[in-house]
Amino acid sequence: MLECRIPDPNPILLKYYQPGDLIFGGIVSQVFFLTSPAEFNEHPPQISLDELIVVTKNYQHILALIFAIKELNENPHILPNVTLGFNIYDSYLDAKWTYHAAMQLTSSRNRLVPNYKCDTQDNLITVIGGLNSQMSLQIANILSNYKMSQLVYGFAPETTDKTQEYSFYRMVPYEALQYRGILQLFLHFKWTWAGFITENNENRERFEHKILPVFSESGICFAFIETYPYLSFEERLPETIDWLMEIYDKVMSSIANAMIYYGDVNSMILLRWLLFLPEMEESVQKLKGKVWILTAQMEFTTSVYQKSWDIQVLHGAISFTIHFNELPLFHQFLQDRNPSSAIEDGFIKAFWRQAFNCVFPDAVLDNVVGDICTGKESLESLPGPFFEMTMVGHSYSIYNAVYAVAHALHAMCLSRYKNRAMMDGKRRELQNNRLWQLHHFLQHVSFNNSAGDKIFFNHNRELVGGFDVINLITFPNQSFIRVKVGRMDPQLPVDQAFSIKEDAIVWHSCFNKVQPISVCNDNCAPGYRKTVLERRPSCCYSCIPCPEGKISNQMDIVDCFQCQEDYHPNKYQNSCIPKAVNFLSYDEPLGVGLTVSAIFLSFISILMVVIVVKNHNTPLVKANNRNLTYTLLLSLLLCFLCALLFIGAPGKVTCLFRQTAFGIMFSVAVSCVLAKTITVVLAFMATKPGSSMRKWVGKRLAISIVLSCSFIQLGICTVWLAIAPPFPEADMNSVSEEILLKCNEASLTMFYCVLSYLGLLAIASFCVAFHARKLPNSFNEAKFITFSMLVFCSVWLSFVPSYLSTKGKYMVAVEVFSILASTAGLLGCIFVPKFYIIVMRPELNNKEHLRRSNI
Structure with missing residues (x-):
């Protein structure tokens, strides 16, 4: 049979003692502060003056320890034949009493002699405590000398002394996880402007140096960061009230709706004071709704004189709590607890008196002031801030701490039993000088508790677990419920560690059931x-x-x-x-208008060709080289038709021949005009007696002029197509709202060369025609050609600025219009007068009339 025990000790009564083979040491914070008659003249507490005021909510921590040890002693599978006991000391939130309790636990019974223990009774195996970081450090300063394990159910401090080795086992997750959760909460709700209130200790320094930069990098700023000193309502009440008034004004005047309140388990009492100020001072501005974000160190607790204070000011608060589950038999255990059933409980009467506002009869003095405590009062009748019948985070940590030590001790006993054969009739004793061996087993402990949660530590001796995000919902009858609305689970991937059920959150009534906004200014809307x-x-x-x-x-x-x-x-x-795809289309009015115009003018050109052919042998047609007339009419017809290449979606073929066809056709037309003009001048000069110009007059000269001038333009276009041919392009940038389908000229130099050469021919034709405008009408068309070239040059001179100042399809439309207008100018100015005579006045189309008009 497995045995791991020491000789039965003689029980002694310390503050609160349960006899047993192995002793748990517990150091709690049950007392909040002392009261005196002058402190609360308006709202006096219903207790005897000069009595210690107990934070009744903390009594559950004691009961969690008792409940855990009771279960273990009744469990035959863990540490059989071993009875566990415990000693509990109250620190009174005072360093002197904390050190005293730690030394008392490590000394012989009733003999407070530091570093001396002369007996083998009351073998202390571990200490559970304390609740706040300073208390934990004070206890550790004593226990580290004995290499004794300390299971901290509050947040242990960060130690900077590397020479001192502390045996902390943190029964809560690492604190940085909580700040990550608060950060994720702010990012989820897009809160970027907040207030921060904390105690003036290492927590503020840690926040400012480690946490504040992380919040700032994530775009979250603080309207104010305020600290409160260690407050005493006994001696410094005026200073305390002044500080509360200052902070209250900052909180209520700030546009920040999210307030982070960082404190320890008893800081809720101070927060209750802060929110109670409007009831005390009429001059204080009325309370506004705020979202209070409470940290896991805090519990929703209250003091005896705050019992009737309204708790609905905290309605909708969001609290990060240590993950806990309800234990199956814990509720019944609390129901059965009363002063008559727990005679050995040294705390229960103090708790009972202040929780139920009653007194126990004094058997010695036989004086009773106030209601008598019957012991039959029901714990379930107490408001939630006073005492809860369900498990809370810190009590759950204490429960798990007891079980962790029991499992580790059980594993150590099994290890010894396997490694060493038992001697007949002898028992193995667990001596204090072997307690350091417990660390190895405690670090590797892993078990499932009765609530189904797995309990184990990481390499930093921190409990591997997360935080629950709780929404506090309060009611007018001083009751409240906790609604779990989220989770911060470090065992999930980083992007999934934080979860929140936004729809399950109930906000303060001031926000009209709408998610609060906490920003420095209005958000910038899209755009x-x-x-x-x-x-x-x-x-x-x-x-x-x-x-x-x-x-x-x-x-x-x-x-x-x-x-x-x-x-x-x-x-x-x-x-x-x-973007809309845009090009000069046949379907739009502009495209239709230009297309109809081009076709109509082409039809007019064809009609004129037909009329010329029918009147092929008339004097008017024969005058000025009818072959040039045919060539000019055909080139003008092609100029009208080439305008159609510019309309419609650009393609490879149309882009390739669009500008080149235009340049060549116009060069032929202008060359014909130039040849006609030169022919008129030479013919007039050849009529003079003895003129040597007669040999130049004839068809050869005109053909040579047309061919030579046209071939130069043809050569320019051939070079253009050879070195940088135009291609279709989708222009995304010229017009912000459109995709322009156009032909990229590839080489603007070649494009302007074509235009420049065409302009050179036009200027030459204009100059020659202007010089010959006064020659006899029977020999020339110089006046009509002069006017036609004037129109031609005017159109193309205005084309250049218009073309460069437009974009997209309008650029193409400008060029098409210029082609049609200049071509129509040539056709109308040169041929309309002739066709008027041919069609309307045929009697004038004879040699006699021409001779008479020349005289």
Whole structure:
């Protein structure tokens, strides 16, 4: 049979003692402060003066320890034949009494002799405590000398002394996880402006140096960071009230709705004081709804004189709590607890008196002031802030701490039993000088508790677990419920560690059931971007519209961005919409108008060709080289038709021949005009007696002029097509709201060479025609050619600025219009007068009339 025990000790009564083979040491914080007659003249507490005021909520911590040891002693599978006991000491929130209790636990019974223990009774195996970090450190300063394990059910302090080795086992997750959870909570609700209140100790320093930069990097700023000193309502009440008034004004005047309140288990009492100020002072501004974010160190507790204070000011608060589950038999255990059934309990009467506002009869003095405690009062009748019948986080940690030590001790006993054969008739004793061996087993302990949670430590001796996110819902009858609305689980991936059920949260009534906003200024709507304000935190900014061509599609965006190439910003610059594909189409009015005009003018040209052919042998047609007339009419017809190449979606073929066909056709037409003009001049000069110009007059000269001038333009176009041929292109950038389908000329130099050569021919024709405009009408068309070239040059001179100042399809339309207008100018000015005579006045189309008009 497995045995791991010491000789039965003689029981002694310390503060609270349960006899047993192995002793747990517990150090709790049951007392809050002393009271005196002058402190609460308006709201006097219903207790005897000069009596210690007990934080009744903390009594559950004691009961959790008792309940755990009771279960273990009744469990035959863990430490059989071993009875566990415990000693519990109250620290009174005082360093002197904390050190005294730690030394008392490590000394012989009734003999407080430091570092001396002369008996083998009351073998202390571990100490559980304390509740706040300072108390834990004070206990550790004593226990570290004995290499004794200390299971801390509050948050243990961060120690900077590397020479001192502390044996902390933290029954709570590492504290940084809680701050990560608060940060994720703020990011989830987009709260960027908050208040922070904490005690003036290492917590503030840790927050400012380690946590505040992380919040700032995530875009969260603090409207104020306030600390409160260690407060005493006994001697420094005026100073305390002044501080509370100052903080209250800052909280209520701030536009921040999210308030982080960092404190220890008893800090809730101070927060209750802070929120009670409007009831005490009429001059204080009325309470506004705030979202209080409470840390896991705190419990929803109250003091005896705060019993009637309204708790609905904390309605909707969000609290990070140590994960806990309800223990199956714990509720019944609490129901059975009363002063008559727990005679050995040294704390229960103090708790009972203040919880139920009654007194126990004094058998010695036989004087009773107030209601008598019957012992039959029901714990379930107490308000939640006073005492809860369900497990709370710190009590759950104490329960798990007891079981962790029991499992570790059981594993150590099994290890000894396996490694060493038992001697007949002898028992193995667990001596204090072997307690350091417990650390190895405690570090590797792993078990499932009665609530189904797995309990084990990581390499830093911290409990591997998470935090629950609790929404506090309060009621007018001083009751409240905790609603679990989220979780911070470190065992999940980082992006999944934090979860929140937003729809399950009940907010303070001041927010009208709408999620509160806590920002320094209004959010920048989509279509705007943030801009930094001088001498203000980064969370305070103004909003300016996005620049042209850019958008923002989210709230509070830092910089606007451009849409994809085939999209453009909408009117409000908050989204991208597809660009419309744009080109000079046959389907739109502008395209239809230009197409009809080109076809109509082409028809007129064909009609004139037909009329010329029918009147082939008339004097008017024969005058000035009828072959040139045919060539000019055909080239003008082709000029009208080449305008159609510019209408419709650009393709490879149309882009390749669009500008080159235009240049060549116009060069032929202008060359014909130039040849006609030169022919007129030479013919007039050849009529003079003895003129040597007669040999130049004839068809050869005209053909040579047309061919030579046209071939130069043909050569330019051939070079253009050879070195950099035009190609179709989708222009995304010229017009912000459109995709322009156009022909890229590839080489603007060659394009302007074509235009320049065409302009050179036109200027030459104009000059020659202007010189010959006064020659006899029977020999020339110089007057008509002069006017036609004037129209031609005017159109193309106005084309250049118009072409460069337009974009997209209108650029193409300008060129098409210029082609049609200049071609129509040549056709109308040169041929309309002739065709008027041919069609309307045929009697004038004879040699006699021509001779008479020449005289």
